[in-house]
Amino acid sequence: MTRRIYSRRDIGKFGLVAAATGIAAPYLNIRAAYARDAKLVFWLQPNFNKVADDLLVEQAKEYARLKGLSGNDLQIEVVPGGEVAKRMAAALEVGAPPDVTRANEEDLTKWGVAGHLLDVTPIVNEMKGREGGINEASLPLAMMNGQIFGAPMGIAANAAHVRADKFKEAGYDGLPKTWEEFIEASKKVTKPPFYAYGMALGLVPSDSLGDVMSVVSAYGGNLIDEKNRPALQSDATVTAFKLINTMYNDAKIIPRGALSWDNSGNNKAFQSGQVAYALNPTSIYSSLIADKSPFLDATILERPPGGPAGRFSTASTDYYSVFKKSPNPELAMGLIQHFMKPENYSRFIVEAGGRYLPIYPAQLKDPFWTSKPAFAGLLEAARSARSNYAPGKLTPALSEIVNRSMVVEEVQNMLVKGKDPARAVADAHKTMVEVYKRLGEPT
Known part of the structure; x- marks a missing residue:
């Protein structure tokens, strides 16, 4: 044998x-x-x-x-x-x-x-x-x-990669400071197949969650609280989900294909000149330098737009x-x-x-x-x-939720299947609680 x-x-x-x-x-x-x-x-x-x-x-x-x-x-x-x-x-x-x-x-x-x-x-x-x-x-x-x-x-500090030239053409000095102002500016910037916002929305950890939380945190929402318990369900998160739905389905400032992107999707969209804004670690900017991109001089690094709770970027190690x-x-x-x-x-x-x-x-x-x-x-x-997980910290239960894109899945259900934003938030929170209970973590 x-x-x-x-x-x-x-x-x-x-x-x-x-x-x-x-x-x-x-x-x-x-x-x-x-x-x-x-x-x-x-x-x-x-x-x-x-x-x-x-x-x-x-x-x-x-x-x-x-x-x-x-x-x-x-x-x-x-x-x-x-x-x-x-x-x-x-x-x-x-x-x-x-x-x-x-x-x-x-x-x-x-x-x-x-x-x-x-x-x-x-x-x-x-x-x-x-x-x-x-x-x-x-x-x-x-x-x-x-x-x-x-x-x-x-x-890896997430930075707003911004095509300042595109926003200047639309009458803005740079990236607008609030999400509401950003949407109004983006309507002028978007001229398909060119879009204002290369928002990662695919079911691949963890760029998409970072993009979602950049909006949620601006309105005061969090994934977890200071005791590491699920805290997604809140009026602030519902407001943020509604805003994301507006950007995708009403204002149409996000490419349709963003829902199928992997973690390189927003990189490629910005690098190839298809979008005016992408939130990402500076792998995008570094590639512009390495490739001697024609967009390099027009690109600035900024904080994402903010909201009533503040204007935050995120960083991870x-x-x-x-x-x-x-x-x-x-x-x-x-x-x-x-x-x-x-x-x-x-x-x-x-x-x-x-x-x-x-x-x-x-x-x-x-x-x-x-x-x-x-x-x-x-x-x-x-x-x-700040961390995507502030004011708490990452635990095994939250790690599973992130790696399985459970929150972003409900965002997709809202954007594609028409699920009500409040229901999408509630269902995402319920799923988080189920994982926490299964793994014996406090809820």
């Missing part, structure tokens, strides 16, 4: 089938022991900037050479951010996760609470010892039971994490340390063109940041930024 030695890629494919069909996977678990065909496996999530992605590949290969690894000992797999949650669920099911990957706040919470991640406190302590230290505000979310499960690698299943944890942690060496990290941050604010505050003194007027708007947005 011939026994096949399954590769990690094979196991991943089988895991996806098992996850999709509900088939039990004891056979796959037996094969998981054979899944390792490299000493170090790194899942690279694209930064929407090929130069930055290529640099990470170069740095990973440099680290492999320093460690005396052969070409086959390092496996780099490109996994788009929108696919990570499903791909990782399948990989964990068969015991074959990568050694290292970038983790957003939702995934870090989910994987950490489930016990899949290794403590990376030594890496973080080393980072703290660098000149100027690190942004300490990035650490609380990564800390669980006295351990740190993610080394912070960048602050991304992390590098190591999985417990890694057969060579020292090698995996060493890769993160290599990425986060100030000289390597500074080069990545600059090559990424502002994709992240640096986790080392001292690097903000670099001429890259001080010489570009647009970054003044980014830093202002970052200073006023």
